[in-house]
Amino acid sequence: MKQTIAILHYTGPPTIGGVEATIGAHARVLAAHGHAVRIITGQSSLAQPGVAELTHPGLRSRGERVEQVARELAAGIVGPRFAALVAELAEWLAGALAGADLAIVHNLLTLHKNLAFSAALQQLLAAGRAPRLLAWCHDFAWRDPLYAAELHPGAPWDLLRTAWPGAHYVAVSADRRATLASLLGIAADQIAVVPPGVDLAALLKLAPATVALCEQLGLLPADPLLLLPARITRRKNIELAIAVVGELRRLGLAPKLVVTGPPGPHNPANAAYLAQLLDLRERSGARTAVVFLHQQYTDELGQPRPLGDAMLADLYHLADGLLFPSAYEGFGMPLIEAGLAGIPIFCSDIAPFREIAGDAALYFGLAEPPATIAERIATTLRADARATLRRRVRLSYTWEAIYRHAVVPLLADPR
Known part of the structure; x- marks a missing residue:
């Protein structure tokens, strides 16, 4: 009332x-x-x-x-x-x-x-x-x-x-x-x-569009909030990330994974890959926990809005960690960005990522069971007192x- x-x-x-x-x-x-x-x-x-x-x-x-x-x-x-x-x-x-x-x-x-x-x-x-x-x-x-x-x-x-x-x-x-x-x-x-x-938006200097997106998608109550900044292509191995999020839910957490990019434009097979990911999201128990921004961040005609560097930076500042399970990469710019943002990195154990992050990331094997990866991520987040306080502030002190x-x-x- x-x-x-x-x-x-x-x-x-x-x-x-x-x-x-x-x-x-x-x-x-x-x-x-x-x-x-x-x-x-x-x-x-x-x-x-x-x-x-x-x-x-x-x-x-x-x-x-x-x-x-x-x-x-x-x-x-x-x-x-x-x-x-x-x-x-x-x-x-x-x-x-x-x-x-x-x-x-x-x-x-x-x-x-x-x-x-x-x-x-x-x-x-x-x-x-x-x-x-x-x-x-x-x-x-x-x-x-x-x-x-x-x-x-x-x-x-x-x-x-x-x-x-x-x-x-x-x-x-x-x-x-x-x-x-x-x-x-x-x-x-x-x-x-x-x-x-x-005032989270004022303290982190979040753009109004980011604040509106967080409210629309319920990102702030996520525990943890994970970021996967990539286009939707098979080499990004997004299916593993979805499976891990499902396992985090089974551990009693309330995760959200934000996949920032649309399907890659140069391979028509990427549309079929997206359909597989959506099906996996349903079957893994992660239906509400995995967000594909190109489907949610749209204009009045339903067309995807460009994410922009400012909003991506905002998401890094809000996220509890980077989840980046690529099967192969030439480099790995998101690890650089996550390092600058000061958030934990959870990524596949491939040579370019080791070259960038050294011992500052949690690495997992591409064949490692999602349940094991999820348990390791949860353990890492629980052991980091500063990260725990950061999540508690976002969840309880706004x-x-x-x-x-x-x-x-x-x-x-x-x-």
């Missing part, structure tokens, strides 16, 4: 900070999935379709009025300036939150950077004038020695170490969850863990993956 979701913090993008980056990413992914998003802060300029931005200067952590109240609070003074700001913000927030189904609130329940903002929100929640609340907790004032002199027993400081009725707490790591549970005196299993993520696996359950039912 699509919801109206408010996101609250002192500031939003483009202010530089980990929380602001999370807010921007959450807003984008929520809007992309059809939710109506409101960013409610003291200052924000995301300019994202589907995202409204409501600002009030009293919500910031800086500014003359807010800082004057903060100085009084740091001295232990809860005076009329604080009360007036709380009342003003509560009234404004009631309007800003009207009609929202959910509020994702960053740090306001555990950090003291604008206690009037926190107190105003707590008043609305207690009065039933605020929506369901997810308290996203990154930092804890009461657990940071840098802030000890600014905190005092009683209200409003105790708001930051007391579990608010009606709020569901979220921590950004298991370690933070343990600290938060101790601070609030609640069980750790009452606190969800939702980590920050990474903003989209975090949304699907961790945020969606909270939107449906936070308990």
